[in-house]
Amino acid sequence: MATLPFPEYAHFDATGLADLIRRNELSVREVGEAAMARIERYNPALNAVVHKLYDQLDVWTQQPVAGPLAGVPFLLKDLNTAFKGAPLTAGSRALRHRVAHADSAYVRRVRAAGLVVLGLTNTPEFALMGVTEPEAYGPTRNPWQTAHTPGGSSGGAAAAVAAGMVPMAGASDGGGSIRIPAACCALFGLKPSRGRVSAAPEYGEIWQGASVPHVVSRSVRDSAAMLDLLQGAEPGDPYVITPPKRPYADEVRQEVEPLRIGWSVAHPLPQGDVHPDCQQAVAKAVRMLKEAGHTVEEVPLPWEGVQVTDAYLMMYFGEVAATVRQLRGDLGGPARPGDIEEATFTMALLGETFTAGDFAETRRQWNAIARRFGAFHERYDLMLTPTLAQPPLRVGQNQLKGMERLGLKVLNRMGAGKLLRKSGVVWDTAKKNLQAVPYTQVANLCGLPAMSVPLHWTAAGLPCGAQFIGRFGAEDVLLRLAAQLERQAPWFARRPPDYAE
Structure with a gap:
């Protein structure tokens, strides 16, 4: 394989790359070419990126660098987030010729942030599965072990981030589609509260309000920074949620107040089985939470x-x-x-x-x-469960x-x-x-914010996530806690062995 330009590229998150570009230590082109080189090198084995938009790097290098994440490479999920002039196929051969005629609100905010969109990621047809295996484009594979799925429906996004193609990528979650692939690929995945991020202009509510767009990322601070940029209603939205008290990027630097957290590894469905490694992800989280001074109690699942x-x-x-x-x-x-x-x-x-x-x-x-x-949140700040009942x-x-x-x-x-x-x-x-993904859908139906945190790996090296579900509008609490857990058990430097260069 050819030597990668700027081999340290994948050692930085989006916030770090933006800082290097802002201080003129790296150019937008250098960073963009490093991202494209990694896509060319690793995508053939993973099939994470299904449409390349490399011409966008030329567009960006011909204009002044602007925006809080200016020059950072980014990928969009090929679903709902319309990028003018790019395909918008939703993983379906029925839409293989469809092209977006205007930017969605999400993409307008991505552009305003200064992110350089280099491609679109694979998704199951119409985002209907918890795995990413559309007939139109073929399966996406997990960088940790390519015989396994990266999850879905944001599986292409998660595989690309885990392989270091980009530091974070666009994703959406209608039943776990951010948290499932985050758990499968050892990433941080936050599903915001209903109404926090707009689906305008084509949609007011996607899936009756169950689905919310955001990102998957390797660092907590990147997810927080993107939520600052993406959050807020558009004219005509059905919900105008209370804005955050302060920027989410500031929350990750705050001390975490002692929290009261209920946990369970019970399977929500009759005859359901929870794999021991998925239980271990929760057990590790419980130990870490107690060490940090939180009150943690085993409780029945607060849903049927x-x-x-x-x-x-x-x-x-x-x-x-x-x-x-x-x-x-x-x-x-x-x-x-x-x-x-x-x-x-x-x-x-x-x-x-x-x-x-x-x-x-x-x-x-x-x-x-x-x-x-x-009623559960009257007594507890957060609910802790496995993200998945089975490893990938x-x-x-x-x-x-x-x-x-x-x-x-x-x-x-x-x-x-x-x-x-x-x-x-x-x-x-x-x-x-x-049965394999029984814990995520409840947050979508309730409109609650929820996150998956990568805290455990199986003996075979497959990741398992721990899920936290917060009160409506309490993304700040989740991000503060996620940053604390990230400090206690840093995961950023732990990458799939074949993609660690």
Whole structure:
């Protein structure tokens, strides 16, 4: 392999690179070329970046450097964050020719920060899976062990950051899609509160408000700095959340007040199994929290797992149906089997069988779930759980097998949505897949901020995360605690062995 320019590039986070550029110790071009070199070197094995936008480096080097993160390389998730003139495929072959005609609010703020967007990252079709294996682009692999998934749906972003292609990357979280890949790739991942980061202009609420955009990063301070830049409502947003008392970048330097934290490693679903290493991630967090002077108690989970799963899946199938309906504009007519993945088409068929009353009735459960969590937060500042119930899955482990795929193909061509619903097969399969990721969806339904912190690795070298869920609007508490944990057990310098150069 060729020698990398500026080999120390991956030793810096975004804040550190911005400081070097600001002090003229490095140029924007030097940093950008280092990022592109790492993408060219490592992406073939990982398939994290699916669209390259290297011309943006030329654009940036022809104008004055401006913005708090000016000149720092960045990648966008190929989903919802529209970058004018770039593809916007959402991981689907049905949208392979779609190009963004204007910047989203997220991208406008990324540009204002001075970040140099060098590409778009892989995501499962329409962000529907907790693994990143779209048929349109192929699977993304985990830099820690390439036989395993980096998670999803922000798996391409997480793999790119873990491999040192960029110090942080755009991500979004509608059911764990920031926290799951952060846990799989030993990154820091914060899902903000509902309404903290705008989805304008195309969306007011994505997935009924369950989904929120942000980033995955290696350092806590980068996540805090980006939240300062991204947070705040746009005109017409359905929520205007109370702004932070002070910049989040300042929070990571503050002392952490003693917190009262409840923890559990119980599986939320019947017959669910929590891997010992995922339990160890929580056990290590508990020890560290006690050493830091926090009050930590084992508690029952403050939500009922089946209720959360059923409420989440109703929204999920309904939103898939709506997304597939909207493809009419791009396809020139209704989506047909073959335009999209078989599993996606099946979920859309199932979603079409539910009535408006079914959807509204289940949507009301979100409030009941949030009230239970609100009662928990009357006594405790944070809830601690494993991020995942299992270490990163093997690539392809959740893919449909031959006969399963054939069966779906036949039912899809029959348009047999009611038969699918009556059989319960799709609903039961979805619940089975959630057995490995049962802890994240509740924060999305409740609109609560939550984070995954990388504190444990298996004997085989696979990361396992610990998840903290805070009160609504309490990103400041989470970031202060994350920075404290980062100081206690620094993870920034620990990188996948094959990508440590």
